[in-house]
Amino acid sequence: MIMKKNKTFEKNSDRSKYPEQGSDGKNKIDLSSGKYTKVWQGPNHPGVTGNMSLELTLCGDEVVDAKTHVGYLHRGFEKLFERRLYMQVMPTCIRMCVPESDTNEYCFAEAVEELAGIEIPEKAKWLRMLALEMSRLQMLLRVVPGQGGTFGLGIGVQWGMYVRELILDLFEELTGGRIYHMYMLPGGVRGDLPDGFKDRAMKAIDEVYKVAKRIDDVMFTNSVFKKRAIGIGYIEPSWIDKFGIVGANARAAGYNRDVRKDYPYLNYDQLNWEVPVLENSDIYTRARIRWMDMQVTADLIRQILEKIPEKGSFKTPTPNALNWRIPKGETYVRAESSRGEYGYYVVSDGSAYPRRINLRGPSYSHAVALLEKLLINANIADVPGIMVSLQTCPPEIER
Amino acid sequence: MNTTIKNIQSHFEIKDITEQRNNLTFLSIQKEQAVPLVTHLRDYEGFSYFIMLSVVDWIEEGEFQLTYLLNNPEKKIDIGVRTRISRENATMESAHHLWEHVATFQRELKEMYGIDFPGSPRVDEEFILEGWDDIPPMRREFDTKKYSEETYFPRPGSESYDPREYMKNKLYRDDYEEE
Numbered sequence: 001m002i003m004k005k006n007k008t009f010e011k012n013s014d015r016s017k018y019p020e021q022g023s024d025g026k027n028k029i030d031l032s033s034g035k036y037t038k039v040w041q042g043p044n045h046p047g048v049t050g051n052m053s054l055e056l057t058l059c060g061d062e063v064v065d066a067k068t069h070v071g072y073l074h075r076g077f078e079k080l081f082e083r084r085l086y087m088q089v090m091p092t093c094i095r096m097c098v099p100e101s102d103t104n105e106y107c108f109a110e111a112v113e114e115l116a117g118i119e120i121p122e123k124a125k126w127l128r129m130l131a132l133e134m135s136r137l138q139m140l141l142r143v144v145p146g147q148g149g150t151f152g153l154g155i156g157v158q159w160g161m162y163v164r165e166l167i168l169d170l171f172e173e174l175t176g177g178r179i180y181h182m183y184m185l186p187g188g189v190r191g192d193l194p195d196g197f198k199d200r201a202m203k204a205i206d207e208v209y210k211v212a213k214r215i216d217d218v219m220f221t222n223s224v225f226k227k228r229a230i231g232i233g234y235i236e237p238s239w240i241d242k243f244g245i246v247g248a249n250a251r252a253a254g255y256n257r258d259v260r261k262d263y264p265y266l267n268y269d270q271l272n273w274e275v276p277v278l279e280n281s282d283i284y285t286r287a288r289i290r291w292m293d294m295q296v297t298a299d300l301i302r303q304i305l306e307k308i309p310e311k312g313s314f315k316t317p318t319p320n321a322l323n324w325r326i327p328k329g330e331t332y333v334r335a336e337s338s339r340g341e342y343g344y345y346v347v348s349d350g351s352a353y354p355r356r357i358n359l360r361g362p363s364y365s366h367a368v369a370l371l372e373k374l375l376i377n378a379n380i381a382d383v384p385g386i387m388v389s390l391q392t393c394p395p396e397i398e399r
Numbered sequence: 400m401n402t403t404i405k406n407i408q409s410h411f412e413i414k415d416i417t418e419q420r421n422n423l424t425f426l427s428i429q430k431e432q433a434v435p436l437v438t439h440l441r442d443y444e445g446f447s448y449f450i451m452l453s454v455v456d457w458i459e460e461g462e463f464q465l466t467y468l469l470n471n472p473e474k475k476i477d478i479g480v481r482t483r484i485s486r487e488n489a490t491m492e493s494a495h496h497l498w499e500h501v502a503t504f505q506r507e508l509k510e511m512y513g514i515d516f517p518g519s520p521r522v523d524e525e526f527i528l529e530g531w532d533d534i535p536p537m538r539r540e541f542d543t544k545k546y547s548e549e550t551y552f553p554r555p556g557s558e559s560y561d562p563r564e565y566m567k568n569k570l571y572r573d574d575y576e577e578e
Contacts, residue, residue: 071527079537088562114420241447241472244500262475263422322567331419332450332468332477345468347455360451360468365500373499398527 029057029065036064041383043072049387050394052367058380066375068368074398081357086112086186087321089354094180096359097396099142102135103337105184107344108357110265111333112186115326115348116318123312124188125266126304131174131183132266132335133301137208138167139338140294143391147287148219150384151228156215163211166204173197188315198305208298212291220288229284233374233386237281243373244365247340248289249390253281259336271303283389290391293338325352339363339391361396368397400424400476403444411436425466425479433482434492437467440478441497445471449497452504454512458539461486463514467494484514486538493519511537 022028029036042053051072057065077096081089093108094101106128113120120128141164145156168178173194175181183190219225237253239245250257258275260268276292278285318324328350334343340362347356367390374386404424407413414427428436440446446469455464460483467480484491493516495502505516506526513535516522525531534541 071525071529074527076536076543079541079543082539083543085563085566088566239499241449242499244449244498257472262472322563329417329419330425330455330466330479332423332479341450343450345451345453345466356453356455358451358453364451364503368503369500 031057035059039380043069049392052392052394052397054371054375054383054387056375056380056383061380063375063378063380063383066372068371070368070394070398072398073395077399078357078359081354083353085321085352086324086326086354089357090182090185091180093357093359094182095395096399097337097342097361097393098179099393100135100139100337100339101180102131102183103335103342104344104359105182106132106335107333107342108346109184109186110335111331111344111346112326114331114333115329115346116186116324117327118187118316118318120188120316121313122267123192123309124314124316126308127189127193127314128184129266129268130301130304130308131171131181131189133297133304134167134171136336136338137294137297137301138164138171140290140297141167141208141211143338143388144287144290144294145215145219147229147283147290147385147388148215148222148225150388151225153219153222153225156219159211159214163204163207166207170197170201170204173200185315185318187318188313190315192314193308198308201301201305205298205301209295212295212298215291220284220291226284228382228385229282229287229389230280231282232382233283233286233378233389235281235370235374239370239373243370245340245370246362247337247391248286248293249340249362249366249370251275251277252279252285252289254279257341259334259341263334265335267307270307271300273300273303283385286389290338323352325350326354337362339366339393342396359396359399361393363390363392363394363396366390367392367394400474403471403474403476403478406444407436407439410439422475423477423479425481427481427483430482430484430491433465433467433480434494434497436480437469437494438497440469440480445473446478448472449501450477452494452501452508454508454514454537456486456512456537456539457483458486463489463512465491465514489514491516493517493522495519511535513538 037058039056039058040053041056043051053069055067055069056063077092080092089108093104096104141160145160149157171181172178175183235253240250240253240255246257254277256275256277261275273296276289278289326348328348330347332343332345334341343360345358349355371387371390375383378386411428411432417425419425448470450468450470453466457464462483463486465482470477491514493505495505502520505519506522508514509522510526510528
């Protein structure tokens with residue numbers, strides 16, 4: 001794939017018509033001078049993902065300052081957890097990232113099991129992997145064509161949503177829920193595979209490959225999309241650690257980081273796949289990485305379905321939920337969500353209630369520090385594209 | 400991991416070390432040495448990825464526990480640096496100069512726990528809350544239920560239960576054991 005290098009910074013290299021810069025390298029902005037406009041993008045705006053808003057200061061059509069504002073979806077989950085029994089945390093924690101709830105289930109359940117010293121059955125590990133990968137897949141089916149949607153290319157979104165519905169049907173069959181599943185409880189999972197699930201899942205996965213091909217034809221070869229996405233929203237490789245960038249955003253900048261490979265959990269070390277890594281680090285490359293991820297995930301689901309043992313228990317018995325006291329201790333558990341490393345820091349004081357549960361989602365750095373940096377010097381029309389290319393999920397910022 | 404811990408011990412006074420997993424270790428250190436230790440880990444031990452800064456409120460002991468979680472992507476190991484600060488006039492040295500996203504964590508902790516990080520960018524700006532005039536809400540003495548009852552009108556006809564009591568009566572009546 002031949003792509004142009006980022007031109008955004010070169011294009012804006014002449015600073016004479018822009019604000020003066022202070023010794024800290026930041027723009028000196030005087031709103032009363034009449035040269036600037038302040039625009040609020042969101043919290044209700046088609047170009048903003050989820051419930052957050054961007055306070056943009058513009059000079060002409062160029063962004064000279066950007067601030068992320070969150071809090072529109074704050075439900076105080078981490079406070080509520082301190083008054084919930086461990087089992088009661090489960091229905092609440094999944095709401096910390098609405099479109100991809102299963103990663104929450106896994107991280108919390110795994111942290112409790114680690115602190116309580118519980119080993120889950122082999123079959124439960126495979127079923128958890130199935131739910132995690134299905135969750136990643138349905139999220140990617142929204143996000144990959146959604147990147148085209150930010151530039152007015154809506155048709156891919158319709159296709160993606162159709163196939164996502166097929167995955168949600170499978171979730172409904174497996175767990176009883178379409179969006180919130182509460183499938184992975186501490187000790188294992190809630191249920192076994194329904195009869196004939198494997199065949200139906202394989203058929204749905206076939207649709208993923210078909211839609212991936214169509215998205216490739218319509219989006220990635222589209223001249224308008226390429227013009228809007230190549231070279232825009234460039235993330236310097238040196239920013240990866242500086243801003244705590246993970247997942248597809250890091251892999252599009254040449255960093256091979258995937259929790260499933262680097263810190264294998266469940267039975268991921270028994271699967272065979274390559275982590276997609278590209279280098280151009282712009283909107284186009286990040287969308288392309290997610291498009292590749294989508295197919296890798298579909299492939300992993302096929303492998304998992306082949307390997308799930310037919311017999312065996314799927315849940316280790318756990319104590320009475322009302323009197324379950326978790327031994328004193330603390331841990332950090334991570335998993336690879338569609339957005340990158342997703343982690344739970346859990347502290348137990350030995351009582352029946354968690355002392356502290358703290359989520360670290362990828363958007364905490366992507367949508368605040370990184371987005372505020374990336375938007376400087378961007379064109380106002382590129383703001384939605386840049387934001388969606390980071391795959392931000394506001395609920396995980398304001399738990 | 401052992402080499403890293405030995406290297407740290409030769410420079411810093413580490414109080415207690417907990418090996419949670421073979422790739423995750425927690426250690427405790429004095430408040431004044433916490434940020435220098437985090438800096439040392441970043442600059443000399445390869446812990447280039449800052450995962451998070453978290454707080455645990457130990458109200459009974461009158462202290463906050465700050466936990467800096469760091470990751471070494473090359474060796475694939477994590478370290479949690481724990482330090483305790485007083486709940487009264489809670490102040491901690493800022494680490495915003497080490498990673499760009501640290502300032503966001505510090506801003507949230509100022510708002511939610513009232514822990515000050517002097518010099519941290521935008522630390523006094525509202526982050527999640529808007530127009531909040533009560534005590535910082537994540538402190539354990541903040542009573543969520545009382546706040547809701549005083550702030551919001553009850554909806555006629557709605558009932559609320561204590562979840563634990565409800566589960567005890569409805570689900571586990573027979574095998575429930577008193578503590």
